[in-house]
Amino acid sequence: MKHFITIKDIARELNISVSTVSRALRDTYDVNVETREKVLEMAAKLNYKPNFNATGLAKGSSHNIAVILPFITNYYFSTVITGIQEIAYQSGYTIVLYVTNDSPERELDIIKNLPITSLDGLLVSIASNSDASGHFEEVINNGIPVVFFDRVANHIETSKVMQDDYNGAFEGVEHLISNGYKKIAHIAGPASLTFTQNRLKGYQDALSKHNLPISEDWIIHSGFSQEDGKSDVEQLLKCKNRPDAIFAANDRKAIGAMLTLKSKGIKIGKEIGVLGFTNDPSSEIISPSLTTIAEPALEIGKKSCELLLKHISKKHFHPEEVIFPGKLIIRESTSKV
Amino acid sequence: MKHFITIKDIARELNISVSTVSRALRDTYDVNVETREKVLEMAAKLNYKPNFNATGLAKGSSHNIAVILPFITNYYFSTVITGIQEIAYQSGYTIVLYVTNDSPERELDIIKNLPITSLDGLLVSIASNSDASGHFEEVINNGIPVVFFDRVANHIETSKVMQDDYNGAFEGVEHLISNGYKKIAHIAGPASLTFTQNRLKGYQDALSKHNLPISEDWIIHSGFSQEDGKSDVEQLLKCKNRPDAIFAANDRKAIGAMLTLKSKGIKIGKEIGVLGFTNDPSSEIISPSLTTIAEPALEIGKKSCELLLKHISKKHFHPEEVIFPGKLIIRESTSKV
């Protein structure tokens, strides 16, 4: 029924052996140029497509890499995947996609059932409360390289690529300060993630440097959605000592915050400054436009994939940590005038 | 080196044959409950993971489906993938991702080099000027089912799922008319795509129904980006007879249009009404908020995947065309007051 042209068909047609066909199709050594050309010709004529299950079985390596991440429905992750995909495509790798919905259980289930025998490597950004680190280590011990990006598991020794969360936050908050804001709140991401810790640290250090108060009331941890931004800001507005600026862990939250501020008639910039992180396209669309720290999502995707491919090709490639600088993009939401 | 636990290891450990282990691991028939339990126990103990290359080879079916689409960095497609992924995950299928960047050449290259021998089916949304339809048919003839979504290849006989582009456009334009707009322009997508034709038809028919003029000057075909929306609107504003409303093929273009209108000091709604299509989250963020026709992206993804799975399981599943209704979401951009 579903019969595909195989190497055997070519061999039979040409009256030569399968081993010769196999060699002709890949290597250039040990096979006469003439027979080689005849094979290629016949392969084209019969429209031969290699069976990757078979090659995978025989060679012990498919050309698949898995990408595991929390979401794809946002600017950052979809752009990272685009970068990954670009490099993978160039190098003849295909990508297998797993999305965890940011659920630790789902993540665990995925990683437990991973077809590691047909995967050459993993690219992963962990879930918010991931408890799969043991399983990732197991995968690594099985000889499958893993590269983390953005949301990294920091006690696992392997390559990681991320943006400079600390300095990005630091610069951003300094920008707020230099624009005259003094009571700066931070609506942060889940405390478990390394990068929220780094952004928080950057925020705190910037405040300290300029002798501004750090208040626990002004630091709220929650999720990354627009809704989270809204509820966080509601909470902030209830503080006896109301902040005059908000640094959000990402643009989505910042936009949520702006939307409720606007709905309450609070002037963004003038009364309360807002700073985001990511440079989501929406940050330019909203009015007033949102000042933010741009993350090089595409580069992060590309670099992650490049590193993974190095791990795959070189047996003992030394793990690298790559940190891309962010870029402060100043817009209207942090201007008092 | 990279040695994985196999079925043979389990067999040797338990002093039984591989065939018994194989049966025990899958079927429930033809194997004693006790031995079955022993096998499962040992498999768990040794941390056995099935080799999908081997099963794929032996059974002639991997559990992979390919998803081929133009982009993933937008709301619509990333949401569709999320829906696909949801169903695939539930059903034990994994998804292999290919993105064409909306390039016909890239698409062709991808489809030509598809590992069809390790793919159970395809989910595809074609590139703007796709010339790969012959290759898609070839894939289908090879016994690999294909389901198209959104951007369908309409002369290929297989299942398709899309939104109701015609009626969505029709309703949307009628809404504009009922709000008092009389000179309605349409900034459309690439003419080659079926759905831009349908939206265009809906637009024209709504105008005809209400005896409003249809002017070729008011219909502009270009791409789907925000930039396209901007340049389209520049062109419209140059018309001797300036339109008083713009129906954009999607929200991105609509937002591009709004941005330039705003920059020119033209009051959106009051002077020129704007209508989008998609219900991208940005449509709610922009000010004034954008009236649009919501597409059920998640449902489209789910349904596509369900249909594909039916095609895969049932030998001769009759192709279905599923059309989801859109939903007009009325916001500020189409109000004159």
Next chain:
DNA sequence: GGTAATTTCGAGAACGTTTCCGCTATTTTA
């Protein structure tokens, strides 16, 4: 208590490829 039916299992081929080994011719070397 003998036959028939059923349950449980093993042997071995098959899936499509790669790769090691060895066999001929042919060419090179001394």
Next chain:
DNA sequence: TAAAATAGCGGAAACGTTCTCGAAATTACC
């Protein structure tokens, strides 16, 4: 011109499963 090297190819095992067939052991039947 004989010996050695090499180029080109085929045979066959191997990768990890599934699956068909049939054998052995157990149970059911009268």
